[in-house]
Amino acid sequence: MFYREAGQFKSTYQTDQAIFPIVQDRWFMALVFIVAFVVIPLVADEYWHQAIIIPFLILALAAIGLNILTGYAGLVSLGTGAFMAVGAYSTYKMSTAFPDLNIIIIFLLSGVFAAMVGMVFGAPSLRIKGFYLAVATLAAQFFILWVFNKVEWFFNYSPSGTITAPPRELFGVLVTGPEASPVARYYVCLVFLVVFAFAAKNMARGRLGRSWMAIRDMDxxxxxxxxxxxxxxLSAFGISSFYCGVAGALYIFCWLGSAETEAFDILNVSFPVLFMVIIGGLGSVLGAILGAAFITLMPIFLTNAPPMIGIHLAADLQKHIEEIILGLMIITFLIVEPAGFNRLWQIAKEKIRKWPFPY
Amino acid sequence: MSAEPTVGRKIGDVILDVANVSLSFGGVRALNGVSFDVNEGEVRAIIGPNGAGKSSMLNCINGFYKPTEGMITFKGESHHQMETYESASQGIARTFQNIALFKGMTTLDNIMTGRNLQMKKNFLWQALYFGPALKEELENREVVEKVIDFLEIESIRKTVVGRLPYGLQKRVELARALAAEPDMLLLDEPMAGMNHEEKEDMCRYILDVNDEFGTTIVLIEHDMSVVMDISDRVVVLDYGEKIADGTPDEVRANQRVVDAYLGVQHD
Incomplete structure (x- = not known):
């Protein structure tokens, strides 16, 4: 009744091809932007920023990257963590070698490095598909992390083997490293996510996206x-790895502050990001964001829910129950809606469009 | 439908020349020294019983199979072997026996992929979706809309093709091939599995394409009444060998064709 395209006539192809062709969608997006840019920084405290929102933004960026590769181009990859590590380590090397270079430029350059590495490891994809390709990218995951662990040059010969984000400023505000305020880091991550999400959407609906999907559906x-x-x-591998590389850079510089290769482990990053993409919906930018929200928010919800309703458990028991419930939820959800959150969202929109009539 | 050329229809010189083409898969000879030619603007049919090598022939023409022997000349350019993706840029488009649409994409997107070769802007412009990239997208959309209009599929423009009925999917596939504005169109059983009305529609589209755009058409079809009605010349294959070549009437009268394929004389 309120959400429908009736009466909104398109007289040019340009308006017909707009990202949000329906006026209500545009209002909704405007609302989302106001909440993201104004409301959240005002209300969220440090715990919310550090534990929930910033990791969500960064992992959503990585999930969009993986969705380009797996969802749009149909190439399964388990090397997300490695490509993120390439982004993180190149940011570390560049920001320590050229302290005066703008940090945003360093982030983007790191993405380019990750893209190049991604294309090298994506080359076998011409010959191998499906699970076999997944195994090939798994090799990338282990090999790249091993290199970062073994070659001391990558972590500037620090005895602990960790890389630490140096403090860097943007417009006079500290945005990286442990001293940077959560709000500043939040804004950096948010702007990256918004810009890159729109770029991904644009590529997906243009020639490049159609080529990816064509190769995926019927090569x-x-x-x-x-x-x-x-x-x-290779373009899918390159662009996907670029996104992952930037996400990896933000992961260290705007969230963890310091880390070793373990942070990019397959169980810490590669699998969760793949789950985000599958749960969110393959081949959808919105799906990647929703999937990232689910995977990052649900454990925190499960941690906080029992105390809220008056149940107090031992910490380790609580942790195990949390993992069991999360696993069950993922399985149930995929049985009920294999096409993911994006499909649910579309069904919901369809229902609202027809409301109050059943069809 | 009639076999007589309509006004304005012009048959030109040889556009495709297939010379002595053989194709083997291990010990199996799918094609054995087949030669024929196709004139510009002509509707050329390839017929024959199942397993005669008709689809293999089309696959050789557009480079999906590499012939073991022989030469294929298209628009004066000879090639013995070529990459599959090169055929499109030479001006060859095709449809498939089993529909080969991109199931997860909408009708519009499917047809837009047919314009891929005409779109040149790099990914940075596309990421911005602005300026030259937007202009290019809109220009190609306009060409695609003309094809959509031509094939009367406006109403399913934004439907995901996986959900469309069979007959419409066949039409979308034809639209995708036409969007590339090919010089030669290869149709592999465009009417298989269709009812009478759908067949009539499809015939009309094929003849219109040939008539209006002067596109050369090579088709494989099992419905003899259709083949005999719409094609100018017919090649008959059997066990990978050419057994007859000529106008529909000549082919129909050929005793070897009757024995191998037609069975009883058509009336």
Missing amino acids: IAAEIIGIRPLQTK
Whole structure:
């Protein structure tokens, strides 16, 4: 009744192809932006920023990156953690080597490094598909992290083997390192996520995205139309790894502050990000963000829920129950809605559109 | 439908020449020294019983299979072997026997992929979706809309093709091939599994494409009444060998074709 396209006539292809063709969608997005840019920094305290919102933003960025590769181009990757590590270590090397270089430029350059590494490890994708490709990217995961652990040059020969984010300023405000305020770091991550999410959406609905999906859905037909498989797959690997690289840089510089390669472990990063993409919905930017929200928020909710309703458990028992419940929720959800949150969102929109009539 | 050329229809010189093409898979000879040619603007049919090598022939023409022997010349350019993706830039488009649409994408997106070769802007422009990239997208959308209009599929523009009925999917596939504005269109059983009405529609579209755009058409079809009605010349294959070549009437009268494929004489 309130949410429908009736009466909104499009007279040019440009308006028909807009990201949010319906006026109510645009209002909704405006509202989301106001909440994200104004309300959250005002209300959220340090715990919320550090424990919930910043990791959510960073992992959402990585999930969008992986969704480009796995969702749009149909290439399964377990190397997310490694590509993020490439971004993080190159940011560390560059920011310590060139302290005066703007930190945003360093983040973007690190993404470019990650993209190059991603394309090298993506090269086998022309020949191998599915699980076999997943295993090949798994090799990237272990090999790259091993290199970062073994070659001391990468962590500037520090005896602990960790990399620590040096304090860097942006417009006179400290944005990286342990002393930076949570709000400043929140804004950096938020701007990156918003800009990159729109860029991903634009690529996905343009020629590049159509090529990716064509290769994913029917590679032979795509090739006969003139889509070159190697170039298309490598572009997916490159752009996906760029996103992961930037996310990895933010992961250390705007969230953890300091870390070793363990932070980019397959169980810490690669699998959770893949789950975000699957639960959120393959082939959807919004899905990646929703999936990231679910995977980062749900454990925190489960930690806080029992005390709220008056149940106090031993910490380790609580932790185990939390993992069991989270696992059960993921399984149940995937059985009920295999296409993920994005599909649920579309169904909800469809229902609102027809409300109050059943069809 | 009639076999007589409509006004304005022009048959030109040879556009595709298939010379002595053989194709083997291990010990199996799918094609054995097949030669024929296709003139510009012509509707050329390839018929034959199942397993005669018809689809293999099309696959050789657009580079999906590499012939073991022989030469294929398209628009004066000879090639013995080529990459599959090169055929599209040479001006060859095709549809498939089993629909090969991109199931997860909308009709519009599917047809837009047919314009991929005409779109050149790099990914940075596309990420911005602004300026030249937007202009390019809109220009190509306009071409696509003309094809959509031509094939009367406006109402399913934004439907995901996986949800469409079979007949419409076939039409979308034709639309995707046409969006590339090809010089030659290869149709692999465009009417398989359709009812009478859908077949009539499809015939009309094929003839219109040939007529209005002057596109050369090579088609494989099992419905003999259709083939004999719409094609100018027919090649008959059997066990990978060419057994007849000529106008529909000549082919129909050929005793070897009757024995191998048609069975009883058509009337």
